Amino acid sequence: MITLKEIAEKCSVSITTVSNILNGKSNVSEETKARVLQVIKETGYRPNYMARGLRASKTNSVGLIIDDLMEFSSPGIIDGIMSYFDEHHYKAILENLRFYSKWGTKWYHNKGYEKAVQQAIEEFVSIKVDGIIYVAGHARCISCIPNNLNIPLVISYAFAEQPGISSVEFDDMKAACDMTKNLIKNGHKKIAVIAGTKTNIHTQRRLEGYMKAIKESNLEDCGHLKYANWDRESGYEAAKELLADSECTAVFCFNDLMAAGVYDYLYEKKLIPGKDISVAGYDNRTMSQYLKPTLTTVEIPLFDIGRKSAEVILQQINKPEDFEAQQYFVQCGIIERESVGKN
Amino acid sequence: MITLKEIAEKCSVSITTVSNILNGKSNVSEETKARVLQVIKETGYRPNYMARGLRASKTNSVGLIIDDLMEFSSPGIIDGIMSYFDEHHYKAILENLRFYSKWGTKWYHNKGYEKAVQQAIEEFVSIKVDGIIYVAGHARCISCIPNNLNIPLVISYAFAEQPGISSVEFDDMKAACDMTKNLIKNGHKKIAVIAGTKTNIHTQRRLEGYMKAIKESNLEDCGHLKYANWDRESGYEAAKELLADSECTAVFCFNDLMAAGVYDYLYEKKLIPGKDISVAGYDNRTMSQYLKPTLTTVEIPLFDIGRKSAEVILQQINKPEDFEAQQYFVQCGIIERESVGKN
DNA sequence: CTGAAAGCGCTTACAG
DNA sequence: CTGAAAGCGCTTACAG
Secondary structure, X not given: OOOHHHHHHHHOOXXXXXXXXXXXXXXXXXXXXXXHHHHHHHHOOOOOHHHHHHHHOXXXXXXXXXXXXXXOOHHHHHHHHHHHHHHOOOEEEEEEOOHHHHHXXXXXXXXXXHHHHHHHHHHHHHOOOOEXXXXXXXXXEEXXXXXXXXXXXXXXXXXXXXXXXXXXXXXXXXXXXXXXXXXXXXXXXXXXXXXXXOOOHHHHHHHHHHHHHHHHOOOOOOOOEEEOOOOHHHHHHHHHHHHOOXXXXXXXXOOHHHHHHHHHHHHHOOOOEOOOEEXXXXXXXXXXXXXXXXXXXXXOOHHHHHHHHHHXXXXXXXXXXXXXXXXXXXXXXXXXXOOOOOO | OOOHHHHHHHHOOOHHHHHHHHOOOOOOOHHHHHHHHHHHHHHOOOOOHHHHHHHHOOOOEEEEEEOOOOOOOHHHHHHHHHHHHHHOOOEEEEEEOOHHHHHOOOHHHOOHHHHHHHHHHHHHHHOOOOEEEXXXXXXXXXXXXXXXXXXXXXXXXXXXXXXXXXXXXXXXHHHHHHHHHHHHHOOOOOEEEEEOOOOOHHHHHHHHHHHHHHHHOOOOOOOOEEEOOOOHHHHHHHHHHXXXXXXXXXXXXXXXXXXXXXXXXXXXXXXXXXXXXXEEOOEOOHHHHOOOOOOEEEEOOHHHHHHHHHHHXXXXXXXXXXXXXXXXXXOOEEEOOOOOOOO
């Protein structure tokens, strides 16, 4: 591997000069600059990242802490982050905590997870990343970020308990409100809800959005609400209890998986989604367009959440003087497909 | 950040001694060792990664080059890699090439992609990773790895043209053979095939496996074969042409997406998969269990491919003397669901 | 505009 | 068993 020193020798200048050129300092004559740049190009010289990092304590890398890479939201967010990093020449170092794989769907009830996050942060501090993005597996208030952290950190897909830490989420409440209004616009007045787990923040925000839409449309909440636990089976069970003999003409499921469970129930009853009863989902998972009929759902802007997170962390790294912690919200879209019909 | 030097001062020993203890050298008395370890623990000292890397030119990190993180196979493979790295205290640095996003589904016909891969390799060499894993987006013979590469590299999900580079893939041929035999075991003698694109290696290997099963079962190839391009629409079109008035009782689709297209066609014709005609898929994508009836398919062991790739690269890094390039094949499983019935 | 020198925090022969 | 010293490849005041 060719070094700065060798470049300097080849050009008969000092290593200081070469370093200055590499770092875009203006105090070098055009003539030497051109000559040195030429040699650098010819030799294919690339600066030693470690040496630069050690000396300047700036590594152009940020650590990504991922609750679980296999969670449906993770790859999209990371993709967004990396597309931004690529453009700005930053590298991402991955720490995949694998919480779902290790501890099942209820991992966040296991307080051990907080220690794992803290260890990951420590690890990244030790390897001297310039900043950290914590990509959460689901929305929640995160309280395990050390208070004395002296390195930029932003939370993606969740938010921090303490002030001073930026986060970027999607506008859950607004999207639920929009979807409910979409249902109402289609003539539905009694809309059942299959929510997620009761204490979950997604559930709370979506419920709030639903209520807002009902209220703003001068309707009354029909009270047909069931809490379920986000999976297909629980959606099926909830549908069974909720739709058996209600007068609801539509069901709003707080995720696509539970909507699939509703489909299972309707299928059994020989009822057709979008015709006999309208069904709306949330998440726009890939499977939602393979359901028959296709599922009307809320699209979560994962890529944009990632991009924004990357933008925010690089701003905090490179312009710390302008930094001010904020909670950012990215807007969702409504994907209209076949499962919602006119009433 | 506390340094080695400070630890040494606190313990009144030399930094050499502390370094030796940290690196598990045996030439230190138990007494000093215990004392120093105690202080290290108390202070929460963590070695500076950059300094260690610079001096020892060993970073305990490997670069992951990903064709496209959004490809369905990528997260599972990466998850497997990282689970192994976690156990062995290695870090992964991600380079997401985003080929599908940038250049569409035909990116590998665009020779520019090879340059991007080479740049990514160069970049990783420059930042001094200990090794590189190239996670391909689909199986193929990769010919753009520099010959004079003096850093371990293994290919995951594809293989290298030149000798000397290990790869780990899944046993595509065997799985296709197994699935075909599964169909035959269910009494099907005329099995149509909806293959992928003609020159694709997955297509070739799966076709080979299909033929092998036909031959070993003393059946004759019914000749009902259509090449399609892996997506749902092409599966639909192929089904239309292939199943219109053939005597085939089963269709083997070379991926789940095309199988979904077959479902679309059958749905139109009011035919039921698994009853009127059997359908088999390949990939075990999430959506395959949301199709109705659920799809019988081949499960690709993504996690295991990742684990194995990680194992192979660490072996090559840490025991270069034992290294011998090999092409590894991980076995797939058959997921039997509802879309294949008795004939 | 240019360069000599110190130093980032470690590891590694080497001497004792 | 212990430590002084060189050096990994850079950046950064500082002097000229």
